[in-house]
Amino acid sequence: MKTLILQGLAVLGFVFFSAMFLVWWERKVSALIQNRVGPMVVGWHGTLQTVADSVKLLLKENIVPSGVDKLIWWLAPFFVVVPPVMAFVTLPFGKSMIVRDLNVGVLYVASMTAICVLGIFMAGWGSSNKYSLLGGMRAAAQIISYEIPLLLSSVLVVMETGTLSLQGIVEAQAHGWFILKPHLAIAFLIYLIAATAEVNRCPFDIPEAESELGAGYHTEYTGMKFAMFFVGEYTSFFIVAAMATTLFLGGWQGPFLPSFVWFLIKTYGIIFVLMWVRWTLPRVRMDQMMSFAWKVLTPISLANLLIGGWFMVNA
Amino acid sequence: MDLQELTKILNERFPGVLGEENKTAVVIKKESLLEVARFLREDDCAFENLHCVTAVDRRDKMELVYHLYSFKLKFMLTLKIYLASDDLAVETLSGIWKSANWLEREVYDLFGIKFLNHPDMRRILNPEEWTDYPLRKDFDRPDFIRLPQTEGLKAGG
């Protein structure tokens, strides 16, 4: 029981530290790309800027707009934050750094990240704001569509290893990362694209599309509730990057350095790539994005599944 | 093509339509605006572009000024209509040139000249509740210090 509480605290601590770090890092990466310096005042190179921002958000007045659907509106931020945090339970950070090695790990993490859509849609619906509603609708359509290629590409890994346990998948990659196999490399690309859409990041950030919808589903939130959407977003972001690492890049496997360092290096590497994409590309349109999911990604991942299966049977 | 030539053509085509002599503009009678405009829009002159519509308050009368441009003739025609102060209404040109829609709304908003059969005759720059016409010479500066009444903004008071 004692270890369980400690583990829980460790996960929570890591989640908030990671979210804060990612916000700071995102600002630094964007500054690098845009010929700026980014936050520089609070702490060394602005490292404490996010802390200051969180304190500001904590102290802010919590404005409840009249006309919101109160219950739904209040619950929505929790639905966005809690499931990704729960997904941490089965992430293999290192050789023995895992809270519970569930035997349905892949499925569990996928379902936890998918629950976020409920929170986003609740926020969009409950806000009684037309922009939020449009954002919520877009999010629902988008996340559910991209769930399919995301899972189909993960299924290939499961077929390769024969286990749903994440620790088992990492151990299966001891003699070579899965990304080195051609059909799994394709699956990795599909996973990365679908994951970008899954966490609403540019070029698939249409649910919050600031130039169209103001701020989309979280238009009406202030203070800590707004911050919770942020934490939820960056936590999901970390989860999909960590899953990509686990499924395709050998997880914590690596020489010399401790295992969890390898895991973090790989995860943050993927996060850096996704940030780079975000600050470079324009946003796609709703219908283009949907047709990309259904007409391009889903067929390719299905075909890839078929080809990969054929390889496994014949090789 | 210059103004004299055009005046001659218009005089032949529409006898009696031209109003007073003017060195820089063609002045026509209010009633014949639509047919003259249609003629000017056609192929011979091809004034395809209604560049600007505005008005000048001459105190005793209102002067409505159309600037028409022809890409073919490379000529900017100034077409004028004089309106009596008590009869500020004229046929709209928005059926011929789409650009007239907003330009005429602006003239209505600032001068109070009504355009008949206009598809959307509302104020464009000033608030809908505004009652005065700011660019008229007899316009009084509204008292901005007084707070607006609850039933709407009253100008000139």
Place this chain on the structure above:
Amino acid sequence: MPMTNFDIKNIDPEKEDNLSFEELIVNMGPQHPSTHGVLYLELTLDGEVVLDCRPHIGYLHRSCEKIAENRTYVQFIPFTDRLDYLASMNNNLGYVLTVEKLLNLQVNERAQYIRVIIAELNRVASHLISAGTLAQDLGAYATPLFYCFRDREKIVELFDTLCGSRLTYNYMRIGGVKNDLPPGADTSIKSFIKYEREKLKEYDDLLTYNAIFLSRTKKVGILKKEVAINYSITGPNLRASGVPWDLRKEEPYLVYDRFNFDVPVGEAGDAWDRFKVRLEEIEQSFRIIEQALGGIPEGNPTVKINKVYKPAAGEVYLRTENPKGELGFYIVSDGTTKPYRNKIRSPSFSNLAVLPELVRGVNISDAVCVLGSLDIVMGEIDR
């Protein structure tokens, strides 16, 4: 704000007509990230498709034309800065040219060359902002915007050394300009052109031929040639629709007839063409500036300013090619020191009027894209 009067409790599943389908009216603006100022668009949506769009303008109405009637001719020059605040030099130029025509005033050669150089530099600055903001509207998260502002900053700094301001320059004078070019301006403009040419190639890679950018702007908001002329669209928007019409070429003012430059023309008249035409115009402006710098004569371009001018009674309508389109000043003089009427025909006003035609039936994201590609500035629409 209750969205609809839709209440789940009132629904009788047996009856079909209890389910009502309503159009969604979205008030986009006057405070909205992508309405380029205080524009208010009343959009009627069916899902995400725009059924109707009603622009409401006037939030920035400062009655410039009324002010002009109460100011002397010289006093009104600073007010023209505030029309299209992204191209203040060009507005100054249009106004002083009109007054000079009214006064029959001759301007010396050097002043004319300086005016051309400065107006073209400001055109480049304005087009850079236009390109950056369109990319921003398409959701390219500020990166192209920052790049464009970084480049524009160099022009702004040059103007700062020229006349001491960064946005509202008040530089042109009736009969000349305020200051001569500062020493070293020649080399700094040339090095800027060299720098910017490199950067334009970079923007082509980053944006112009980017697959997502192409798919977002190609075949979006197609403005047909006939419609464009009928709506009195001018400037890059007209040229993007395939009309090779540029006042600098067709009815040259200043010394534009001495320079070689092309008029970039689009084909389809879609948002991409409007974007591309602007980028190409930057290159043409560079050509004009280089030739002007090469042929600039000696002399004193500054003038001693009269406090008042008294033009003879009469009227003048003069158009100049602004970055946004043709800016016209219609000045009626009654022989006094103040204009009797000063009508400003602003290009953005006419360019915005066509918006409802272009966005009917497109997705809400595309409506934002079309608005961005029209490149409007509310300062000169509302005046």
